[in-house]
Amino acid sequence: MPEKEPIGVIGVGWVGLCTAACFADLGHHVYARDILPEKVESLSRGEVPMHEPGLSELVRGNAERLRFTTDIGEVLDNASLLFCCVDTPPTYSGDADLSRVEAVIAELGGSVGHAIVMKSTVPVGTGRSIRRRFGGVGYVSNPEFLKEGSAIKDFMHPDRVVIGADSESEPFADRVQALYEPLGTSVVRTDVASAEMVKLASNAFLATKISFINEIANVSEELGADVSEVARGMGLDDRIGPKFLQAGIGFGGSCFPKDVSALKQLAGNTGYHFQLLTAVVEVNELQKRRTIGKLQKHLGSLAGKEIALLGLAFKPNTDDVREATSLVLSARLQGEGANVRVFDPVAADGAREMLGGATITDSALEALEGADGAVLVTEWPEFAELDWVDVHQRMRVPVIVDGRNFLDREALVAAGFRYEGIGR
Numbered sequence: 500m501p502e503k504e505p506i507g508v509i510g511v512g513w514v515g516l517c518t519a520a521c522f523a524d525l526g527h528h529v530y531a532r533d534i535l536p537e538k539v540e541s542l543s544r545g546e547v548p549m550h551e552p553g554l555s556e557l558v559r560g561n562a563e564r565l566r567f568t569t570d571i572g573e574v575l576d577n578a579s580l581l582f583c584c585v586d587t588p589p590t591y592s593g594d595a596d597l598s599r600v601e602a603v604i605a606e607l608g609g610s611v612g613h614a615i616v617m618k619s620t621v622p623v624g625t626g627r628s629i630r631r632r633f634g635g636v637g638y639v640s641n642p643e644f645l646k647e648g649s650a651i652k653d654f655m656h657p658d659r660v661v662i663g664a665d666s667e668s669e670p671f672a673d674r675v676q677a678l679y680e681p682l683g684t685s686v687v688r689t690d691v692a693s694a695e696m697v698k699l700a701s702n703a704f705l706a707t708k709i710s711f712i713n714e715i716a717n718v719s720e721e722l723g724a725d726v727s728e729v730a731r732g733m734g735l736d737d738r739i740g741p742k743f744l745q746a747g748i749g750f751g752g753s754c755f756p757k758d759v760s761a762l763k764q765l766a767g768n769t770g771y772h773f774q775l776l777t778a779v780v781e782v783n784e785l786q787k788r789r790t791i792g793k794l795q796k797h798l799g800s801l802a803g804k805e806i807a808l809l810g811l812a813f814k815p816n817t818d819d820v821r822e823a824t825s826l827v828l829s830a831r832l833q834g835e836g837a838n839v840r841v842f843d844p845v846a847a848d849g850a851r852e853m854l855g856g857a858t859i860t861d862s863a864l865e866a867l868e869g870a871d872g873a874v875l876v877t878e879w880p881e882f883a884e885l886d887w888v889d890v891h892q893r894m895r896v897p898v899i900v901d902g903r904n905f906l907d908r909e910a911l912v913a914a915g916f917r918y919e920g921i922g923r
Contacts, residue, residue, distance in 0.1 A: 503527045504674065507578035509603050511538065511567065513549055513650070513753075513819075514618055514643050515584030520554060521654040523561035525681055530566045530574045542567045550818035550845045553651040571606050575613060580674060582641070584618045589757055593764035595622050604633050611635050614671035618643045620698055620758060622765055626691035630665065637671040639664045640691045642698035647752065648816030659685045663694025699765070702758040703776060708743040709750050710782035716746035716922025717789070726922025727904055746921045748876065748902035749786040751813035751822040756783075786921075787827045790900055791835065793919040794872050797898045802836030805895065807866040808857075810877025811843035811850045818846040820853065824902070825876045829857045842866040844879055864893065872898040878905040888914045 503526045508519040511533040519531040533539050541548060545559040558565065568574065574581065585599035600619055607613055614637030617626065626638050640663035645653045660679045664672035676686055687697070716726040726746045734741025750756070759776055766773040791801075798804055813823040820826060825841065832839050839857040843850070847859045860866040863882060867873055867890050875882060883906060891897045891914045899911060900919045911918045 504580065504678070505530065505578045506678070507532065507574040507581040509571070509574065509581055509583050510585035510599070510619070511542065512584065512586060513551065513647070514645065515582070516542070516547070516549070516558070517551065517554060517645055517650045517654060518582055518584055518618060518643070519565060520557040520561060521651065522678065523564040524557055524655075525678075526564070527678070528564050528566070528577070530568065530577050532568050532571055532574045534569060536569055539567045539569050550816075551650055552648065552816055557651060575607070575610060579613045580616055580671065580678075581607075581613060582616045582618050584643075587619050587621055589760055593760050594768075595620070595757075595761050597621065597625065600625070600629075604629055604636065607633070607636050613637065614639055614668060616641045616671075616675055617695075620754070620761070621695060622761060623692050623695045623699070625695060626663070626665075630667075637668045638691065639668055639672050639675050640694035641675055642694060644698070644701065647819055648814060655682065657682060657684045659687055661687045661689070661694050661697050663689050663691040665691055699758050699762040702754050703762050703779070705743050706750055706755045706759045706783070707775065707779050709745075709747075709755075710779040712744045712746050713749070713786050713921070714782055717785075719922040724922075729922075746904060747786070748790050748828075748874075748921065749783045749824050751824050752819060753821045756822040787824055787831070790828060790874060790902060791831055793900045794832075794874070794898065796919070797917050798872055798896065800836070801832060804837045804871040805869055806832050806837045806839050807870040807873040808832075808839060808841040809863055809866065809873060809875045809882050810846075810879055811841055812846035812877050815877055815879050818843075818849050820846050820850040823850070823876075826850065826853050828874060828876065829854050833857065840866040840870070843877065844881060846877075864890070868893050870894045871896040872900070874900045875902050875905060878903040882906070887911055887916070891915050 505528040506522055508515050508529060508531040511531050519529045523529045547555040547558055583603050585603060587595045587597060590596045616639045618641060626640050630638050642661055662672050662675055712730055715729060719726045730744040733739050734744050759779060763773045763776040808825055811820055811825045812818055829839050833856055840860050841857050842860045842863045863885060897916045899916050904920045908918055908920060
């Protein structure tokens with residue numbers, strides 16, 4: 500069997516590390532470069548600095564094919580397909596900050612024979628701009644569709660692989676497509692701009708679906724319907740499907756807020772007002788405000804009240820707190836004068852500096868002890884397994900806002916709780 504093509508990965512954050520580890524597991528030698536020496540050193544020892552199920556095992560199990568380095572020259576000497584996985588955070592204007600992407604391209608110096616394979620989420624038109632400014636480098640758009648908490652599964656069993664290239668970079672695109680052939684999935688070959696738009700449009704649509712069901716939840720509360728039953732009935736329609744129809748207290752994370760904002764900004768830059776996405780953002784913010792109102796309904800003023808937040812990560816099976824609903828709730832509760840106590844099984848350390856005066860506890864029971872109210876923010880399985888009869892005895896006022904409709908409502912009510920769900 501011929502040896503598989505070596506590849507380079509530039510930027511070893513969450514996307515970069517998952518990409519590097521999965522390609523190594525497929526048999527490729529991977530040269531992964533990051534500018535932080537301490538990160539490179541720890542990864543070289545098999546120490547993974549993030550919580551992603553299965554990732555640590557994949558990194559350690561493929562150590563002989565994974566080379567971590569700070570030297571871009573080493574990557575260029577060993578690989579000609581270079582997966583760009585650097586961060587593109589929003590600027591104050593709402594546009595994407597492409598400084599890290601541009602720094603990567605500049606380092607290549609117009610190197611003929613190499614191609615950037617863009618995994619980073621970039622605005623539509625980025626590929627065209629890069630080709631215009633750095634003509635010697637090939638360019639292929641290959642957006643990622645990994646979900647935190649299931650990234651390894653998503654990489655190895657993707658719904659589709661999207662590859663965008665212009666005519667000059669088609670040979671590189673063919674080689675990128677060959678990398679994914681063992682996965683046996685559908686491949687969408689298109690132009691660069693369309694590939695860039697696929698990523699932004701996909702996340703914007705999913706965010707829209709979440710905000711839509713949250714609007715239905717809010718109306719259901721007023722009309723006496725149960726949004727869980729409504730969503731179940733809707734999701735059986737194969738034109739709609741059940742995914743992303745779980746009402747809650749809003750979406751967060753590194754992708755949806757950023758990509759919705761980026762697409763809205765891109766449209767605005769052309770003079771088009773993307774009204775639907777404006778509403779999506781507004782509904783997402785409304786859900787967090789409504790949570791405060793649900794507590795006030797039972798407790799009145801929150802000044803001096805002890806409020807427990809169960810969960811910090813924006814979703815379970817990750818330690819990511821970027822744009823997490825928990826941070827907004829903590830700040831707003833403290834703004835109302837409440838004393839906030841929080842617990843998360845894996846995300847506490849990463850959130851510590853963002854929580855202001857909130858107290859991080861070592862267990863859910865410690866957060867709930869003597870509390871006047873609690874909000875379930877992240878649906879970690881261990882929260883459903885708590886002895887809620889015991890929790891009722893520990894809390895000063897047994898009020899629970901189930902922000903994900905995750906807990907057993909009937910059991911909580913039977914235990915004496917004042918239960919508030921979303922759209923129920």
